[in-house]
Amino acid sequence: MNLLQRVTRCKLRTKFAVPIALLLITGIMTTSWYMITRQEESFRRELETSGETMVHIIAKNAESGVLFETKYELKDLLSILPSFEAFTYANITNKEGVLLAELGKWDDKKISIKRAKPNKETGIDASHDFFIRTIDGKEYIEYNHPVISYKEQLSRENLGMTGGFDKSTSPNVVTERIGNIRLILSLKTVNESIADARRTAILMALTVLFLAILILTLFVKAITKPVKKLVEVTDQVSKGDLDIEVEIKQHDEIGQLANTFNKMISSLRESRLEIEEYNRNLEEKIVERTVALEEAQAQLIQSEKISAIGQLAAGVAHELNNPLGGILGYAQFALEKMKKRAANGDDSDELKGYIQYLTHIETQSRRCKAIVQNLLRFSRSSRTTEFVETDINQIIEDTRTFVEHQLHMKQITLVVELEPTIPKILANPGQLQQVFTNLIINAMHASPTDTQITIKTHFSPAVGEFDGAVEIQVIDEGEGIPQEIQKKIFEPFFTTKEVGKGTGLGLSLSYGIIREHGGEIRVDSAPGEGAKFTITLPVQKLSDNTDISPKEILTPEKSG
Numbered sequence: 328m329n330l331l332q333r334v335t336r337c338k339l340r341t342k343f344a345v346p347i348a349l350l351l352i353t354g355i356m357t358t359s360w361y362m363i364t365r366q367e368e369s370f371r372r373e374l375e376t377s378g379e380t381m382v383h384i385i386a387k388n389a390e391s392g393v394l395f396e397t398k399y400e401l402k403d404l405l406s407i408l409p410s411f412e413a414f415t416y417a418n419i420t421n422k423e424g425v426l427l428a429e430l431g432k433w434d435d436k437k438i439s440i441k442r443a444k445p446n447k448e449t450g451i452d453a454s455h456d457f458f459i460r461t462i463d464g465k466e467y468i469e470y471n472h473p474v475i476s477y478k479e480q481l482s483r484e485n486l487g488m489t490g491g492f493d494k495s496t497s498p499n500v501v502t503e504r505i506g507n508i509r510l511i512l513s514l515k516t517v518n519e520s521i522a523d524a525r526r527t528a529i530l531m532a533l534t535v536l537f538l539a540i541l542i543l544t545l546f547v548k549a550i551t552k553p554v555k556k557l558v559e560v561t562d563q564v565s566k567g568d569l570d571i572e573v574e575i576k577q578h579d580e581i582g583q584l585a586n587t588f589n590k591m592i593s594s595l596r597e598s599r600l601e602i603e604e605y606n607r608n609l610e611e612k613i614v615e616r617t618v619a620l621e622e623a624q625a626q627l628i629q630s631e632k633i634s635a636i637g638q639l640a641a642g643v644a645h646e647l648n649n650p651l652g653g654i655l656g657y658a659q660f661a662l663e664k665m666k667k668r669a670a671n672g673d674d675s676d677e678l679k680g681y682i683q684y685l686t687h688i689e690t691q692s693r694r695c696k697a698i699v700q701n702l703l704r705f706s707r708s709s710r711t712t713e714f715v716e717t718d719i720n721q722i723i724e725d726t727r728t729f730v731e732h733q734l735h736m737k738q739i740t741l742v743v744e745l746e747p748t749i750p751k752i753l754a755n756p757g758q759l760q761q762v763f764t765n766l767i768i769n770a771m772h773a774s775p776t777d778t779q780i781t782i783k784t785h786f787s788p789a790v791g792e793f794d795g796a797v798e799i800q801v802i803d804e805g806e807g808i809p810q811e812i813q814k815k816i817f818e819p820f821f822t823t824k825e826v827g828k829g830t831g832l833g834l835s836l837s838y839g840i841i842r843e844h845g846g847e848i849r850v851d852s853a854p855g856e857g858a859k860f861t862i863t864l865p866v867q868k869l870s871d872n873t874d875i876s877p878k879e880i881l882t883p884e885k886s887g
């Protein structure tokens with residue numbers, strides 16, 4: 328991992344704190360170092376300047392003392408030096424190096440380092456100024472200053488002059504080095520002051536550094552704390568917790584960020600609720616559609632089953648129709664013959680027996696023929712169904728006249744509730760009358776005495792692409808139909824009636840007719856609660872498949 332990668336991985340706090348701290352430390356250290364160095368220099372320069380001034384003054388005043396070697400005068404001159412704190416040693420020697428006066432203690436043998444101090448102005452070594460370090464580590468500055476004597480060469484022009492003369496202006500003044508002054512000043516006090524100043528500077532630097540780091544820490548914390556909070560909340564949000572909020576009450580950029588983030592969470596929350604709502608709706612819709620699909624599938628199976636059975640029945644009916652015709656014909660022929668014989672006076676029991684048998688054969692053959700013809704009708708024979716403008720209410724009234732007598736015999740009341748405003752529809756009146764008759768006779772079979780059967784019509788207005796529908800209901804108070812049977816009642820030959828009473832063709836025939844009219848028939852019932860058959864016929868929509876022959880309504884007998 329290189330440095331850049333390491334830096335990128337660092338926490339925000341580190342990224343802020345480390346560079347600023349480094350900058351602070353470097354800044355404070357550089358400033359302190361610069362100040363200390365400047366102070367050291369100024370302390371030393373002060374001492375050097377004082378020493379130089381001192382040695383210069385003494386040299387100026389020592390000219391006569393050295394010239395005349397008046398030692399007491401020179402000693403007196405040196406006696407002003409001890410008042411100076413850094414003073415260590417001073418002496419005055421003549422030209423030959425003979426000691427004329429000295430003050431203080433000094434041992435040249437103790438010197439460990441002695442080097443010439445560079446001259447500040449010229450940069451050239453000033454051979455008379457030295458830096459000294461003794462073997463015990465003490466530091467000193469040594470000044471050597473010549474004692475100069477000024478002599479005037481008298482010329483003829485100025486021999487008569489009285490008073491002093493000006494050395495600086497007089498071209499005849501000659502200077503001569505007549506002695507030397509050596510002054511040694513201790514650097515101890517200066518070094519102590521420097522050390523003191525250094526300590527103070529370091530202490531101040533450390534204090535400033537400490538305060539700076541403290542402020543920096545608080546500052547970094549003030550920045551990183553809300554960011555940390557933001558990160559925590561983001562983490563929670565990423566785990567799916569949208570009921571959380573960032574609690575940052577700042578008015579700066581971080582506060583704005585927190586506000587925006589809170590808005591983002593709330594819109595996320597709303598979106599999630601919407602999605603959940605969508606999901607719920609979708610689930611409900613899926614359930615709804617699945618049920619509808621199952622129903623449609625069941626209906627499809629039902630209609631396929633019915634049509635398969637219908638085709639089978641049609642085949643059988645075709646095969647039976649002719650032999651049945653033959654049986655019926657021969658039975659009628661034989662019966663006629665027998666009846667003629669009886670009319671001719673034959674009243675034997677044997678003949679009576681044959682007549683009775685043949686009558687049975689004829690009746691049952693007729694019955695069989697009716698069934699076969701129904702079957703053929705159900706199986707869509709080639710004849711074409713004719714549709715005419717039909718008044719449903721009128722068909723129901725007609726049906727009532729057919730069935731009323733039978734219902735009356737069973738003491739069942741027929742209630743007819745017709746909506747007068749229903750429109751006429753295109754239909755085959757004969758077939759519809761057959762359907763209504765079937766439904767009423769079935770209801771009558773299922774109903775006990777003193778109950779009622781209601782037949783109603785109702786118009787449902789146009790919805791969408793449909794022009795509306797006419798609804799016909801046949802409701803009874805009879806035994807009802809168990810749930811498991813409801814699926815089978817429209818199948819051909821399904822009957823619960825005893826042998827000889829029902830053929831199981833009534834509802835399947837009705838089902839076929841209604842489908843041919845583009846409508847539908849359904850049942851609502853529960854055991855013991857009666858049954859309600861509902862037929863819906865579209866007002867305009869007609870099926871193209873109009874190959875069912877119109878039903879001849881001959882008798883109020885059930886066609887099944």
Ligand code: ADP
Binds near residue numbers: 773805808816832857
């Ligand atoms: P069938 O009347 O010859 O039995 P259908 O096809 O007309 O044949 O009827 C089939 C079966 O449906 C009947 O056997 C009966 O079990 C049932 N069914 C029809 N209508 C009703 C009704 N209103 N109440 C009770 N059961 C009925």
